[in-house]
Amino acid sequence: NAGVTQTPKFRILKIGQSMTLQCTQDMNHNYMYWYRQDPGMGLKLIYYSVGAGITDKGEVPNGYNVSRSTTEDFPLRLELAAPSQTSVYFCASSYVQTYEQYFGPGTRLTVT
Amino acid sequence: GQQVMQIPQYQHVQEGEDFTTYCNSSTTLSNIQWYKQRPGGHPVFLIQLVKSGEVKKQKRLTFQFGEAKKNSSLHITATQTTDVGTYFCAGQNAGNNRKLIWGLGTSLAVNP
Numbered sequence: 001n002a003g004v005t006q007t008p009k010f011r012i013l014k015i016g017q018s019m020t021l022q023c024t025q026d027m028n029h030n031y032m033y034w035y036r037q038d039p040g041m042g043l044k045l046i047y048y049s050v051g052a053g054i055t056d057k058g059e060v061p062n063g064y065n066v067s068r069s070t071t072e073d074f075p076l077r078l079e080l081a082a083p084s085q086t087s088v089y090f091c092a093s094s095y096v097q098t099y100e101q102y103f104g105p106g107t108r109l110t111v112t
Numbered sequence: 113g114q115q116v117m118q119i120p121q122y123q124h125v126q127e128g129e130d131f132t133t134y135c136n137s138s139t140t141l142s143n144i145q146w147y148k149q150r151p152g153g154h155p156v157f158l159i160q161l162v163k164s165g166e167v168k169k170q171k172r173l174t175f176q177f178g179e180a181k182k183n184s185s186l187h188i189t190a191t192q193t194t195d196v197g198t199y200f201c202a203g204q205n206a207g208n209n210r211k212l213i214w215g216l217g218t219s220l221a222v223n224p
Contacts, residue, residue, distance in 0.1 A: 042200065042216040043155070090154055098204060100145060100157035101212070 001026050004104035006091050012110045013081040021076040021107050023091030031094045032074040033101065034058075034066065036087040043090065049074055050097070081111045114139050116203045118215030126223050131188040133218035135201035142206040144177055144184045149217070150197040158186075158199075181206075191222050 007022045025032065030051050035043040035058075045058030049068040063085060065077040074093075078085060088108050092101040117136045125131055135144065143162045147155040159168055161177035161184060168175045174187045184203075188195055198217040205211065 040219075043214045045211075092155075097212075098143065100160060101155075102157070103154040106154050 003027065004091055004093055004102050006089075006104035006107050008107060009105065010108045012112065013078075015081060015083065015111060017081050018077070018079050019081070019109075021078070021089055021091075021109075023074045023076065023104060024072050025074075025091075025093040025102070025104075026072065027093060027095070027102065028071060029093035029095050029102070030071070031097055031101075032068065033092040033094075034064070034074070034076045035090045035092065036060065036085075037090060037106075038087050046076065046089075078109075083111050085109065086111045114205055114213055116201060116213045116215045118201055118218055120218055121216065122219045122221070124221045124223070125191050127193060128190050131191050131195070131220055133186050133199050133201075133220075135184045135186075135203070135215050137182045137203050137213070139182070140206045141181050141203040143204050144181075145202045145204075145212070146175060146184075146186055147200045147202065148197050149200065153197075155200060188220075191220070193222050193224050196220060196222050 004025045033048045034046040044060045047066040049055045052071050055066050088106050090106050091104040094101045115138045119134050145160045146158040149155045159175050164181050165179045166177040172189045176185045198219045200217045201215045202212045
């Protein structure tokens with residue numbers, strides 16, 4: 001099993017550009033999550049999904065969109081990138097909400 | 113809103129010294145999870161505590177969950193350079209939404 005995979009690993013965006021961060025898991029987990037982590041800080045939940053077709057906002061959803069068309073994939077869309085979105089983005093998954101979360105390696109995004 | 117406070121924010125120890133990080137919640141938790149993030153890496157699940165007063169050990173790591181299920185601690189005996197990283201606690205609230213509330217982490221540096 002590859003676990004949780006994320007692409008790309010690194011990306012530099014100009015202000016106003018858009019991009020999609022890809023996340024795929026092969027563990028047949030129902031729950032998937034997107035977090036951002038600013039330098040020296042903890043994890044902030046952006047969006048999460050409890051299953052295909054169902055998504056919900058976390059604590060910092062503004063400027064982002066998600067979709068969950070399959071169990072495996074949970075892409076995160078950034079529209080009109082802003083410098084405040086410079087961060088490391090982690091995707092995670094869990095079998096159920098009360099179980100441990102498995103994290104992908106992260107995408108390091110810089111918006112200039 | 114519900115918060116999970118983690119102290120200290122940073123800890124610098126000599127190799128062989130002990131280390132403890134504490135996690136305190138403003139509300140009762142159903143369970144608490146601990147994760148470790150190596151520098152430049154992603155969070156990796158260490159353990160989950162569910163029962164009031166629970167104590168679990170993993171080699172040199174000892175995890176405790178308070179009697180009131182509002183606090184937890186991670187103690188490392190005789191630290192090694194491989195223990196370097198940030199340790200996060202994440203508590204799941206006892207209500208219906210069961211969202212994971214993350215602490216800001218304790219960064220551990222170990223001098224060889």
